[in-house]
Amino acid sequence: MSTAAIIVAAGSGSRMSKDLPKQFMKLGDRSVLAHSYARLKKYGAIGPVAVVIGAGQEALSRSALGDGAMLVTGGATRRESVRAGLEALAALGGVERVLIHDAARPLLPAAVIDRLLDALKHGTGAIPVLPVVDTLARVEGARISDGVERSGIVQVQTPQAFAFDAVLAVHRQWNGATEPTDDASMVRAGGHDVIAVEGDTMLGKITHAQDLERAERDLGISIPRVGTGYDVHRLVPGKPLWLCGVQVPHDRGLSGHSDADVAIHALVDALLGALAEGDIGSHFPPSDPQWKDAPSARFLEFARERVSARGGCIAHVDLTIICEAPKIGPHREAMRASLGHILGIGLDRVSIKATTTERLGFTGREEGIAANAVATILLREV
Numbered sequence: 001m002s003t004a005a006i007i008v009a010a011g012s013g014s015r016m017s018k019d020l021p022k023q024f025m026k027l028g029d030r031s032v033l034a035h036s037y038a039r040l041k042k043y044g045a046i047g048p049v050a051v052v053i054g055a056g057q058e059a060l061s062r063s064a065l066g067d068g069a070m071l072v073t074g075g076a077t078r079r080e081s082v083r084a085g086l087e088a089l090a091a092l093g094g095v096e097r098v099l100i101h102d103a104a105r106p107l108l109p110a111a112v113i114d115r116l117l118d119a120l121k122h123g124t125g126a127i128p129v130l131p132v133v134d135t136l137a138r139v140e141g142a143r144i145s146d147g148v149e150r151s152g153i154v155q156v157q158t159p160q161a162f163a164f165d166a167v168l169a170v171h172r173q174w175n176g177a178t179e180p181t182d183d184a185s186m187v188r189a190g191g192h193d194v195i196a197v198e199g200d201t202m203l204g205k206i207t208h209a210q211d212l213e214r215a216e217r218d219l220g221i222s223i224p225r226v227g228t229g230y231d232v233h234r235l236v237p238g239k240p241l242w243l244c245g246v247q248v249p250h251d252r253g254l255s256g257h258s259d260a261d262v263a264i265h266a267l268v269d270a271l272l273g274a275l276a277e278g279d280i281g282s283h284f285p286p287s288d289p290q291w292k293d294a295p296s297a298r299f300l301e302f303a304r305e306r307v308s309a310r311g312g313c314i315a316h317v318d319l320t321i322i323c324e325a326p327k328i329g330p331h332r333e334a335m336r337a338s339l340g341h342i343l344g345i346g347l348d349r350v351s352i353k354a355t356t357t358e359r360l361g362f363t364g365r366e367e368g369i370a371a372n373a374v375a376t377i378l379l380r381e382v
């Protein structure tokens, strides 16, 4: 059954900044909207995600979400914006279920989506709710009047999940006499049942500056992860010697399928190890002719992109190159600059060391060069 999502991101106001609508404000490493989008995109069962934006917000949205995002221009009210998103999905065809989400609730746990889609098997709509824990009361002017019975009252969150045809029909038939605050009330007004599932405090809406601070805390502490890598290549005559993306003058070079940059290979394995995503051979098999004589910088760029794709950053890399010759010292700074450039990190995060093995073993006999790498990355655990 095909499931799509709509993110309503058409708001133009903000109580936090006059210049920037709250969905475009920064939360951690990306915008509030980009968090909402990523959470829906990475959920396996969700296909297209239509992002409904305000007129004139296209450039901001593209820079937040990239060129591939499906952007739809919204209307004057939330209802009209949702309608625009529904029509855009209807035009794609084949959508059977839809989640409608507010961009301003960026930290959407996958478990809430699980519960919604599960409940939707038994009804036309499902919404996440939380119990009200504070005492409720009415006020008249500044005076408290009667208390409000709290039992049976819940806070309603998004995303709200619906059978696509039903929610599209109630939107198309809405007479516009009243302006609903959410889609569940419209679907209920259309005579359908809406099931309540457990919401999550992580789904709190960002309205005030302190909400953004709370979301920063909720986003989670970055957990350090450490990976190690080791590689060896044979020294042969008639080949250039590449180490850390720098060509080092020497009477021999390293043999291998690619440019045989043993230091970069060890470092790629360390980064993949920190991600627990296999090793260099599983991503770039030597049997594949396209990697013949390939510059190893490409493998390192790939590893860097994998770290970014997981929402992480590279905290530090530490390499030890093991050989009798050539001397690494004179090239160390060029090598650090090369790795820092490829990885997009400062020189203070790139360490390169060298050692000999006291003429012992294959490195001691100058038959080959070995490299050891340790990479530390920070991943947000969500």
Ligand code: MG
Residues within 6 Å of the ligand: 231, 232, 233, 256, 260, 261, 262, 265
């Ligand atoms: Mg290798």
